[in-house]
Amino acid sequence: MPYPQFNRSQLRLQPLANRQHxxxxxxxxxxxxxxxxxxxxxxxxxxxxxxxxxxxxxxxMMGAHVLRAGAQRHLIDLMERGLVSLIAMNGAGPIHDWEFALIGASTESVARYVSSGEFGLWDETGKMNDAITRGVRDGMGLGESVGRAIAEGFFPYKHASVLAAAYRLKIPVTVHIGIGYDIIHEHPNADGGVLGRASYTDFLVFAEHIRKLEGGIVLNFGTAVMGPEVYLKALAMARNVAHQRGERIATFTTAVFDLLPLGDDYHAQAPKTDPRYYYRPWKTILVRTVADGGESFYVQGDHKDTVPAVWGAATAAAEAP
Structure with missing residues (x-):
């Protein structure tokens, strides 16, 4: 016998104009x-x-707080210069991108709105689900679906949208979700099958891109679970095919940017007795996946500082004679 399920038709959605941002x-x-x-x-x-x-x-690869830190101009310019060829986000990233592009504001107080039962239940934000459904019908992943909707729709602040810029530049933004993680999953128009299809399409786009990682680079800004785990599976898939062809994906660079102090000896993973052993960016991105000939870097700092700094270093290197 099926278990009872929540009836979403009972929910009351409110306009974003009623929210304190x-x-x-x-x-x-x-x-x-x-x-x-x-x-x-x-x-x-x-x-x-x-x-x-x-x-x-x-x-x-990035957590949504990179957008909350205000790094949109740097991300867009890196794409425009061809210095970034793919951006991977978690499910919250497109939500902030959508809201910033639509109303020029984002982010609500969890403490305030979860108490009143209003958290996440904002009408205009839920329209993302409709955009994703339209995109999936056209064979798109989640990132491209949302990027197209912002680029081609009435979004007064679309200049601030990383996803719209990526759509314009034909650069993939892949979005890797967990069902129930994001506020748009609360809404009556959320379709779990569509969301799963869209995000899995993005995972396959990501994995295909990782096939070109030999001689390349992976940057990880503040995503402690999504980034390392998606990258790990995609790299395993890419190496599986490469090995069958007598090829290698081994000589590449990884860099992690986060707040956690790791010390100077981050090229060997922490022992299991150290709680930092379970910090996936360290053992997965900085150690295990570059063990066959790659290199890795760790930079401790706030995203509002590190993203501009990487932009400055990359643009200077690209413009050097």
Whole structure:
């Protein structure tokens, strides 16, 4: 006998105009490198420029808080310059992107709105589900579906949209969701089959892109689970095919940017007695996947500092004679 399921027709949606927003587009940073410095940055910038020159993958994985930090201009410019060839997000990333593009604001107080039962139940944000459904009908993944809707729809602040810029530039933004993780999954028009199809399409796009990682680079900004896990599975798939062809995907660069202090000896994973052993970016991105000939870097810092700094290092390297 089936278990009872929540009846979403009982939900009351409200317009975004009724919500108090924690962030506006005033958070967007100017397109400049900033003052942040780290000894690994010049090498990371060179690797991005070198990967572009050889046509290898330049992958940037990110948590949604990179957008909340105001790094939109830097991400868009990196794509426009060809220094980033794919961006991977979790499910919250497109939601912030959509809201910023639509109303110039995003982010609500969980404490305030979960208490009243209003958290996430905003009418205009839920329209993302309809855009994803239309995209899936056209064979698109989740990122391209949302990017097209923003690029071609009435979004007064679409200049701030990373997904719309990617759609315009024909650069994939892949979105890797977990059902129930994101506020649009609360809405009556959410279709789990459509969301799963859209995100799985994006996973296959990501995995195909990783096939070009030899001589390339993967950057991971603040995604502690989605980024490392999706990258790990995609790399296993890409190496499986490469090995059958007598090829290797081994000589590439990875870099992790986050707040956790790892110390200087991050090229060997922490022992299991150390709680940091379970920090996936360290053992997966910085150690295990580059063990056959790659290199890795760790940069500790806030995204509002590190993203502009990487942009500055990469653009300087690309423009160097």
């Amino acid at each position: 924690d962030l506006t587009l005033d958070v967007m940073l100017p397109l400049a490198a900033g003052a942040f410095a780290h000894p690994s940055l010049p090498a990371i910038g060179r690797r991005l420029a070198e990967a572009k020159a050889r046509g290898a993958a330049r992958v940037l």
